[in-house]
Amino acid sequence: MSILGLHHVQVACPAGSEDALRAFYVGVVGLVEIPKPPVLAARGGVWFRVGDHELHCGVEEAFVPAKKAHPAIATDDVDALAAAVVASGRSVTWDEAIPGVRRFHTTDPAGNRVEVQQV
Structure with missing residues (x-):
């Protein structure tokens, strides 16, 4: 048996937030x-993909937003x-806790924490 990776991550969302989540x-x-x-x-809810990975937002x-x-x-x-996140009206908080890694945190429209990291 081999573990091949992660298929998806799921975060919760409130009913009716799908359009705002799509926009973000x-x-x-x-x-x-x-x-x-x-x-x-x-x-309800909405699913997204990037490459081989998925993000599921389930009602x-x-x-309660994940903090x-x-x-x-x-x-x-x-x-x-x-810059795109800020232009959309959301705030970013830069985090330098990991040496050599440029990253920030923001929240999605449901209030869930989201990290963005330079690779």
Whole structure:
């Protein structure tokens, strides 16, 4: 048996937040929306892909934004993505805790923490 990697990460979101999440993850970050299977689509939420990895945003009835747990998005131009996030009306907080790694944190429209890291 071999573990081949991570297939997806799921974060919670409130019902009705799908359009705002699309605007952020597709329009600002540059992920691609992928269709949910019909049985799961009926539950709400939205899924995204970049390369071989997926980010699933699933509706949670008693939703509370994730303040510590988060997806980390890799980019080849962290400054450009930070500028796009700020231009979309969201704030960025730069973090220099890991020597030699340029990264920032922001929140998605549901209030979930998101990390963006230069690779």
